[in-house]
Amino acid sequence: MSSREPRASGYFRSSYDQGLRLIETRMQWTALMLFLAALGTFPFIATSFQLDLACQVFLAAIGSIALMLLTGYAGQVSLGHAGLIAAGAFTAGILFKEFGAAFWITIPAAAVVGALIGLIFGLPSLRLRGLYLAVSTLALHFIVVYLGGEYETKRGFSTGIMIDAPRIGDLLIRDRKIWYFVLLAFAAVSLLISLNLLRSRTGRAWAAIRSHETIAEALGIGVPAHKLLAFVISSSMTAVAGALFAYYRGFVSVEAFSLFLSIQYVAMIIIGGMGSLLGAILGAIFVTLLPYMIEYAVGFLPNARSYAGMLAAFNYAAFGIVMILFLVFEPQGLVGIWRRVQNYFLLWPFKQKPLGGSRK
Amino acid sequence: MQLAINIAVLAAIYALIACGYVLIYRVSRVLNLAHGELMMLSAYLLLTTASLFSKNPLIAIAAAIFLSLCVGVLVYLFLMRRMTGEMVLAAVLTTVALGVLLRGLVVLVWSAQQQNPAQALGWVNYSIPVFGGRISAAGAALIITTALVYAGLFLFLRFSRYGIRMRAAGQNPLLAAQRGISLHAIYALAWGLSTLTGALAGILISLDSGLDSTMVLIGLKAFPAALVGGLDSLVGALIGSLIIAAAEVLMIYYVDALLSDVVPFLVLILMLVVRPWGLFGTREELDRV
Amino acid sequence: MSALLRVEKLEVVYGRAITAIQGITLEARKGEIVAVLGTNGAGKSTTLRAISGFLGLDDARVTEGAIHFKGKNLSNRPPYLITKLGIVLVPERDKVFPSLSVVENLSASVSGTGADRKRLEEMAFNFFPKLAELRGRTAGLLSGGERQMLALASAIVCGPELLLVDELSLGLAPVVVDDLAQRLVEIRNTLGITILLVEQNAAVALSIADRGYVLENGRVVLDGDAARLRNHPDIQEFYLGGAGERRSYRDVKQYRRSRRWYG
């Protein structure tokens, strides 16, 4: 995010260390503090419905940050993200159902399972690129979902697996307010891990691989290892999101992990803006809230009642249109719009940036 | 014997769908992941034309096929044309988005209920005994149509001037333009032909076994068939379809019916591990995308 | 005679940074063979690409000047329409479709109506009888000379009024080059088309051309009748490699100076 780009008013860095800083100006500190304060007070003023939305956004944000690392930064396309979420959810569900395992066991277990599957998802990437890779992840999605369905039918949970509310020590996580803070913490940790990865050697290696694989190899970057690492980290994070999702819903069922979910995650990073963590978060917010906005909008149509059964269809259609609009007209995504607006105000009354600070 | 017939029908279905993927990929290097949805749209269009021309089923079918061809061309002209020159992946994601949009629209227009176009046309899907097994009339029609479509495509690409230009444009678009070929026209033609073959598949499948959104999944399952054969080869698509269909039918019969939706993708992964460029594809194809 | 093609003060910039052509003016009259000479990187191919409309693909733009063909301004026309207007390019590399057969390569070319086209195809085979023998052969398997023939033949089937040939002699044996050059003259004489020939091999180019231009660093430094150019001392010295022993350090310095002067 901000760490890679110089301030709009000029280029002030005088050493490489400064380029690594996450926060550069006092202004940024203040903004961050205000933002954290807002996040902290939100649950105490929000309705239960709004809290639910916030929780969903946090869950989606973990997944989309993970996908952004893989696709937006390391350049490896995946159409099988829903498969990974399913893997995490089922890991939690199965461990709980079969062994009565606790929260602090199932979540790390989901991370490990995610890492393993990531390794498997990643293996094709050593031979395949672009389209072919996307296709192989798509295939893996179907296989993971099949395995989940198989478990459900073989064990007789044909309607899904119920999971009790988790417990950390004496604290029962059932209340929405507590969920809010738990999920916020997980999302924040994923964001921090990602920020740190990206400003380290790994992040630079990914950038090199994304821009040109052969050249990255010639530069002495371990391309296979870094590709696999991207898959492992991303999948592990996604699986944790899946396990949290299972707990939050109290319920796991294969129906929830359709191909459409994968497409939604891809949409998040496109709509948000490729190659930006802020974009991943904005995309997660947008895509999570879109169905509710549609529902609201459909309510205004004449004889709205008759459309009630068709909300899903409206969703699909609106979703397709929004995705197409972004792909065709704003490939930079919401972040692109955000930056243009920000630059407009920062630079006003000028139109151009000073030379050193120009963004590519 | 019944097993062999089932394999033949399924292979015909996959082959008829797969050639749509191959046509577009071969000409413009774009993978059309909305093919299944376009196919479904054609079948729904038949539902509408069937109610318009309830007296003449054949006219209804012809009208639906013609409309589908128009849809394909329009999709290129108004959407995919904007994506030429962009990254291939952006174009592929655009087709994904188009697919989602179509899925929504179809339900909004025709509702999500299971429909039966054969009934709307007043046809009964007779079961015909052959070689000690049985085949449905629509199944037989599928096999014959697939054979005709492949023969037609083969002749078109080999001998007609436009077919040759299509191959030329797929190989070197720059040189094609230098020889006076309008790339947009060729791409639009490819999209039109692809949706046309998809329409044939969608219509015949819906006549055989009814129509709802599961057709999208059939479309997606035909994609491994195209890839196993090598994405730019028609012969490959035919043989890939046979392999996938055989694997699927045998697995359902001998192992587990639930496997039906995964088998094509298992074969696909196996293929990607062993020979990623497909049975008949060329190796440099891999580096191009 | 009026000019069929007129390139005026053309300036071409690659990717906003590299000015490959800085103000070239040249013209070709109907039925002429015009040679364009110059060392590697002088901007010859870029000029041809600008005329035939293919700059956009390399992220290049015409920043200044204009190109007129038969009195029409060619700017902002898509390449395939320029071909239909009658300007056909035989590019430097990748000039045939390798997986198509020889006949198919010819059929891929777009041109007018049925009878006209038949005549052109026959004509192409008449100019290059060798191709008739190789009809069914896959183009990717042809030798360099045969490929060049096929490229010229496919270009002729497009029915051009102006043929742009980039590096006729690239990678070919001298005998073959002489032969191909004679074919070009023949093509010009029978079809009455104009040919703009970009060449490294000045001896061959000037032997068949009516006029010539010499480019250096994206500018025209010399132009005139082919005969005059053949006898020009600088051309003698540096393109025809003429007077062997006479070359001394001072001559080179003199040449450098004149280059600077022009460039």
Ligand SMILES: Nc1ncnc2c1ncn2[C@@H]1O[C@H](COP(=O)(O)OP(=O)(O)OP(=O)(O)O)[C@@H](O)[C@H]1O
């Ligand atoms: N795609 C491109 N991007 C950037 N610069 C280019 C590109 N193509 C050519 N140039 C530059 O433009 C200048 C002219 O190139 P051009 O290909 O026209 O030369 P040429 O006269 O045809 O040389 P040659 O005899 O080697 O073919 C060169 O300096 C070259 O580096």
Ligand SMILES: [Mg+2]
């Ligand atoms: Mg050149």
